[in-house]
Amino acid sequence: MNANSTDAGVLIAPRSGNVPAAVAAGTRNSAAVDRLGFDSCVLAAQTGAASGAPTTLTLAAKLQESADGATGWADIADAAIDPLTAANGIARINVRLPTAKRYLRVAETVSLTGGSSPTIGASSTIVLCGPDEIPAV
Template identity: 75%
Template structure:
């Protein structure tokens, strides 16, 4: 099948970042994502409901890169969404990957102030895009 300008599905690969979960304050990392054959992506992060009545909340998400997908993770310049500060919100960032190392992952940081054992629904997604038709995983 050849790429068709009306069929975006042959140009993108959707990969999970962090799985949807009610999370406490702190940081969590997604699994490594192999970006081979992809030259750009969209990093999307979303919040869900907050529980425990926090007085303030924040979800920050960014991409890191690694050569082998296991070690040497460093922040990918210009690859962070604007922090979300409300429940049920979405943020996204377009990222060029042409100079990135082979593997990327999402680093998600949740901050919660006040409340009783507060949590925040949070998740992220990576939508990879290639210059040509992408083979199925």
């Protein structure tokens, strides 16, 4: 089957943010994602099962940018999901990137209270969106 300009697949490129893992309270950052050739994205974050019986939980995720993918990371304005506060939830936000630097990463922050050594399943994905089609690699 040949792709054409009406196929959504030629306009998007999913990239892993933070891989699924049982996460304790704290912050973790994804690897750098090169957004060259893309002018917007969707950031999605998901919680899985909680263990250790936490009484409250929160997963917050936001996009950060860097010129070189290694240093100078800074938050992108209006690029954070509404925090998830329950197990087995999902949230997303659409982000325009016309002035963003070349590299993106996801910064996740997990807060857990109560319980015994609590963790929550957490993951995130960046879906890069074209203007026209996925650039040749």
